[in-house]
Amino acid sequence: MKIFTLIFIILFFISCSEPVEEITPRRAKLVESVYSSAVVQPDSLYKAYANVIGILENNLVEENDQVGAGTPIIRLINIAPELNVKNAKLNVEKARDNLSGPSAILKSLEKEIKAAKLRLRNDSVNFLRQKRLWEQNIGSKLNYENQKLAYELSSNNLQLLKEEYERTRNELSIQVTQALNNYRSSAYSSEEFTIHSKINGTIYALYKQPGEIVNTIEPLALIGSTNNFVIELMVDEMDIVKLEIGQKTLLTLDAYGSQVFEATVKKIFPAKNEGSQTFKIEAVFIKNPPKLFPGLGGEANIIIAEKQDALIIPKEFLIDENNVLTEDGPVEIVTGLQDLEHVEIISGIDENETLYKPE
Incomplete structure (x- = not known):
């Protein structure tokens, strides 16, 4: 070695x-x-995208601007959605008026029910009087049966009107709910034409200018923390x-x-x-x-x-x-x-x- x-x-x-x-x-x-x-x-840096296809109407902020969460930063053209929101709101007002307004359908039914109760009370009195007379063998059987039939018809009519009233009230309530849902859906769709910041931060970049076509694939803005x-x-x-x-x-x-x-x-x-x-x-x-x-x-x-x-x-x-x-x-x-x-x-x-x- x-x-x-x-x-x-x-x-x-x-x-x-x-x-x-x-x-x-x-x-x-x-x-x-x-x-x-x-x-x-x-x-927290992220790119903001549109949820709908349209045309950029206006950038509501500039690059280097500081924004809060929920601040609108970009608006797209949304004429059709605005009309849909207005129509949906009118439908809500109409449905509510039908349910509880001064000219509501239920008001008419309430009047009919009130009249039917009075008619039933009258037919009931006549039937009981005729029944007592018949039990004393006074009067004809035909008059007794006619009064009995009138009483039963009034009672059935009142019951039918009450059922119609409940059914109509339920249907009108459903129409109000549906109109509200349509209104909220239209309002939400309209909101989609306005892009909001998701965070408190700074606008670091804007990628589109007014008049440009916007889709759901290309980003519109770059937003991140300020400090x-x-x-x-x-x-x-x-x-x-x-x-x-x-x-x-x-x-x-x-x-x-x-x-x-x-x-x-x-x-x-x-x-x-x-x-x-x-x-x-x-x-x-x-x-x-x-x-x-x-x-x-x-x-x-x-x-x-x-x-x-x-x-x-x-x-x-x-x-x-x-x-x-x-x-x-x-x-x-x-x-x-x-x-x-x-x-x-x-x-x-x-x-x-x-x-x-x-x-």
């Missing part, structure tokens, strides 16, 4: 026409992180298992040059983007930059581990990821944390060992 090592060292130094670069491991703080591209977007922004990070699938909620993130934005901002991982989306083979991560600023705009790009490093007093060497001194070249030849080592340039040495060598850079 010693002969092999000696031969290796001799061949190594003979093969080098220039002096070999050498170092000794040193102790320093080492931070291991996951790299990601970054895009800043307003929180709350999130950082969208795209992480390679090889690194996704290293990430956790709450991990510290260091971010640079192209608009701010080399200035570094701190953020925290807020959300990890579980679905992979098959096109880019990446996973989406959301982070939030610990302290917002002075000014933020949708779409600001940059780079981020999500810190997954750090060590204050790590024994480190440059990665370029590694051989096959777990060996280094010493005066005694290749030595196997165990590595730990690593960043883009350095790797931690767990065991195999110490800080007094001289290492040579491999060709």
Whole structure:
């Protein structure tokens, strides 16, 4: 083994026409992180669409305007729906008038019922008088039967009128309900011609101008939070298992040059983007930059581990990821944390060992 090592060292130094670069491991703080591209977007950012096809009549807001939830932002031409609403409202008023108005159908039936009650009372009195006379063998049987028949007919007529009254009242109530439903449906359809903001936020973009045709596929506006922004990070699938909620993130934005901002991982989306083979991560600023705009790009490093007093060497001194070249030849080592340039040495060598850079 010693002969092999000696031969290796001799061949190594003979093969080098220039002096070999050498170092000794040193102790320093080492931070291991996951790299990601970054895009800043307003929180709750969404695109507003129309629910109907029409023509844009007017943009009720301008870009960069702040709006509240429910604020009308775009109006479409809606002549036909407005007429439908008016007609439906008239039908509601008519149905209510039929049910309980001064000229209601039920008023007429109530009068008929009142007259039928009086007629029944009169026929009842006549029938009872004739019945007492007949029981005393006074009068003819024909008169008795005629009075009895008149009483029964009045009683049946009153009952029929009461049933008709209840039936008519139920039908009119149903007509009022149906008219109200039609009115609400027409009013809702009319509302669909006005697009409202779903959140408190800022209008970041308006995509259509008055007179343009609107459909249900193309967005009309871009709306998002005014002050709350999130950082969208795209992480390679090889690194996704290293990430956790709450991990510290260091971010640079192209608009701010080399200035570094701190953020925290807020959300990890579980679905992979098959096109880019990446996973989406959301982070939030610990302290917002002075000014933020949708779409600001940059780079981020999500810190997954750090060590204050790590024994480190440059990665370029590694051989096959777990060996280094010493005066005694290749030595196997165990590595730990690593960043883009350095790797931690767990065991195999110490800080007094001289290492040579491999060709």
